[in-house]
Amino acid sequence: MLCALSGEAPQEPVVSKLSGAVFEKRLIEKYIEENGKDPVSGEDLTLDDLLVIRSPSVVRPRPPTLSSIPAMLAAFQNEWDAVALETYSIRQDLNRVREELATALYQHDAAVRVIARLMKERDEARDALSKVTVSAGSAGAGDAMTLDPESLPEDLVAKVDEFHARLSKTRKKRTIPQGTATAEDVASFAVSATNSLPVPQATTVSVSEGYAAVGGLQGDVAIYSIDSDTVERSLQVNEPVTNSIWDGTRVYFATSKGSVKVFENGSEIASFSDHAGPVTGLSIHPSKEILASIGSDKSFVFYDLVNLRRVRRVFTNSVFTTCAFHPDGHLFVCGTNSGEITAYFTTTGLEGASFTLGAPVQAIAFSENGYWFAATGKGQTTVTIFDLRKSGDAAQAKVLDTGSAVQSLAWDESQQFLATGGPSGVTVQHYNKSAKSWSEPLRAAVSAIDVQWTANANKLVAVNGDGVISVLTAKE
Incomplete structure (x- = not known):
């Protein structure tokens, strides 16, 4: 009996009522807490849907793949490759977030410029309204004559x-x-x-x-x-x-x-x-x-x-x-x-x-x-x-x-x-x-x-x- 998540013999085995798969209890509980689904069938899964399997304790043998130095070096190489791939993925995500942030900052700056321009136009319109005059040649004075709408x-x-x-x-x-x-x-x-x-x-x-x-x-x-x-x-x-x-x-x-x-x-x-x-x-x-x-x-x-x-x-x-x-x-x-x-x-x-x-x-x-x-x-x-x-x-x-x-x-x-x-x-x-x-x-x-x-x-x-x-x- 092997855990469907770790691939190893579970110390506290439980079985899912939905998929019938066997899991290590601590692993499946953590998975349910984060995702709320059965990792095998994809259906909604709760802790009540798990059944504890009563079995004698099993002594876990050493994995045969790690019984020699070349096998361990190969395992380390695989781990290094996984870390490198994860680092690359993180860098891609970081560049994407930077691009989104730059776009947001550009949009904010454009909005601020538009607001400033509109406020300037409003102030100029108010100033122009307060200076409304009509030119009139009155008795040689040549001054502006006040506009009186009333x-x-x-x-x-x-x-x-x-x-x-x-x-x-x-x-x-x-x-x-x-x-x-x-x-x-x-x-x-x-x-x-x-x-x-x-x-x-x-x-x-x-x-x-x-x-x-x-x-x-x-x-x-x-x-x-x-x-x-x-x-x-x-x-x-x-x-x-x-x-x-x-x-x-x-x-x-x-x-x-x-x-x-x-x-x-x-x-x-x-x-x-x-x-x-x-x-x-x-x-x-x-x-x-x-x-x-x-x-x-x-x-x-x-x-x-x-x-x-x-x-x-x-x-x-x-x-x-x-x-x-x-x-x-x-x-x-x-x-x-x-x-x-x-x-x-x-x-x-x-x-x-x-x-x-x-x-x-x-x-x-x-x-x-x-x-x-x-x-x-x-x-x-x-x-x-x-x-x-x-x-x-x-x-x-x-x-x-x-x-x-x-x-x-x-x-x-x-x-x-x-x-x-x-x-x-x-x-x-x-x-x-x-x-x-x-x-x-x-x-x-x-x-x-x-x-x-x-x-x-x-x-x-x-x-x-x-x-x-x-x-x-x-x-x-």
Whole structure:
């Protein structure tokens, strides 16, 4: 009796029920564990299909083929040949695996290149979309005219024209309101109240009827009572706030995530997400029915505040940094990161005039006289007064040097006082209309990233980056 696997006499013989073949028990068990089949018949075989053969122990004789040295040498030669054949087979398998790996690596590299090309094409398409222009020979300027796929609704066009006609007629006859602070009052301004608000990384302050809204990069907004020096409530914008406007019962917030949010009586009533990047500025039309927003996506958007909907979006070839409506509402002026200041017609969205500041525009503020606006650039210590009635270098009516970097500007309604705010302090530049001269009645060491006047220029509100608000008023 010989084992069907080893060809030798088994020490623990078993027989398969399926094929009837005899096997060494340890060999057939290992074979079943690896293959699960009968090595003779090829049928499925389990350990239960094996029967143990009871037989007397057999003394295994020495194989006759290994009884002499020549026979052993022949056996060694056969073993060597088998090892050589197995080594050759292994080398063939290794070369095949290497070829498969090289193919896989080539396919992966090709896929990465395709993805990179598609991402580049996507970015180029986005950039081209943000620079869509139409060439037009306008009044010899030869500049590109902005493409405006959306027209302003007729009712808003009529509203803009109406306010322009009405306000421009009365502007020259406009007198300084009674109760407005005098230059002597402003010169005596001192900090009457200061409060650390729960708004870390503050960025903006807006003022209305004795209250101030302070927003920051963590999405927190504090409503501060200027008269009582207390925080009355807080709002959650839930996005980093970059700019704000308070008008009547509504507060408008711009965020770095491309949103413009409208809050009324402490609750959010509308949210717009028309910008592909951070919203960098807000401005409200004198009619209070149009809100404008600008963004780093090279576009500006107009919103209908009556129906709370977007009514116009205009793409340009410049990244906007700040903006302001003309006091008559017929112009919308935007500053860019290239140092250009461009005036667009509100009704058409087309470019009307441009001015050069020489540095990325940080802030713009209009005088109520209707033909002056102030602008300052990033890192500049000067404020340039531009005259809308002139062009080129002649448009720079005055350059005021504050001696320290300016981050924000605010012109009061009497068109006399221009406040500047920066990390080194607050100044007020005074224009004497009768003498046609400028002076600096106030310089206060109050750090400010944003400043705003209250009604009649009776108070100046400043907030710094740590959320500390300071109120400057005339000494009694």
